[in-house]
Amino acid sequence: MDYKQKIEDLLTLYFIMGSQNGQGNPEYVLQQAIEGGITLFQFREKGEGALQGDEKRRLGERLKQICKDAGVPFIVNDDIELAMQLDADGVHVGQEDEKAAVTRKQIGNKILGVSTHTLEEAHQAIADGADYLGLGPIFPTESKDDIRKVHGLDLIQAFRRHDIQTPIVGIGGIMSANASDVIQAGGDGVSVISAIAGAEDAKQATVQLKQAVRKEQLED
Numbered sequence: 001m002d003y004k005q006k007i008e009d010l011l012t013l014y015f016i017m018g019s020q021n022g023q024g025n026p027e028y029v030l031q032q033a034i035e036g037g038i039t040l041f042q043f044r045e046k047g048e049g050a051l052q053g054d055e056k057r058r059l060g061e062r063l064k065q066i067c068k069d070a071g072v073p074f075i076v077n078d079d080i081e082l083a084m085q086l087d088a089d090g091v092h093v094g095q096e097d098e099k100a101a102v103t104r105k106q107i108g109n110k111i112l113g114v115s116t117h118t119l120e121e122a123h124q125a126i127a128d129g130a131d132y133l134g135l136g137p138i139f140p141t142e143s144k145d146d147i148r149k150v151h152g153l154d155l156i157q158a159f160r161r162h163d164i165q166t167p168i169v170g171i172g173g174i175m176s177a178n179a180s181d182v183i184q185a186g187g188d189g190v191s192v193i194s195a196i197a198g199a200e201d202a203k204q205a206t207v208q209l210k211q212a213v214r215k216e217q218l219e220d
């Protein structure tokens with residue numbers, strides 16, 4: 001899939017969800033998030049009670065179709081084989097996953113996102129061909145079970161001060177009230193799980209998040 005939009009534009013409001021996030025039906029929540037204006041979606045089926053095998057693939061197929069119908073690129077977390085089966089638009093990998101350089105070879109020119117927590121991880125990811133870096137957790141988060149030191153906004157600033165130009169998206173505890181801080185610190189966008197998947201009204205939550213990010217981007 002060729003992109004009319006640049007990666008940093010796609011990162012503006014990056015929704016991440018799996019069957020274990022939020023109480024709603026994942027397909028309905030994704031549809032609401034798309035109507036609310038998300039710019040990128042990641043299927044992250046992980047943790048307690050996550051779907052496996054055929055069930056996971058079937059949910060992935062349904063969510064990908066919803067994204068395709070709306071022209072929102074579809075990213076798969078960790079599971080490269082599933083990403084290739086679904087012909088996803090890209091993958092996101094962490095430091096504990098396969099080496100990003102190996103993943104880059106497997107996926108060709110699909111989007112490659114890498115989670116990074118230090119400058120050397122960032123430089124390695126860029127050398128390995130990452131299209132964007134996921135930085136976090138920015139704020140205390142309820143979605144990630146392993147409590148990693150909260151890196152905060154200073155890490156985004158440090159990356160930019162060390163002249164890292166690669167698109168950066170913040171993750172971890174981001175909501176409407178603090179989303180602009182991420183952009184102000186030098187992030188290209190924000191990624192959220194609970195702020196949308198756990199909201200009473202996912203569409204309204206998305207609209208508010210989008211407004212918060214766009215307002216700050218215009219001020220930069």
Ligand SMILES: C=C1C=NC(C(F)(F)F)=NC1=N
Nearest residue numbers: 077092115133134169171191
């Ligand atoms: C652990 C993760 C960290 N960052 C990101 C993203 F926001 F996409 F960069 N996704 C993940 N699954």
Ligand SMILES: [Mg+2]
Nearest residue numbers: 078093094097
């Ligand atoms: Mg991972």
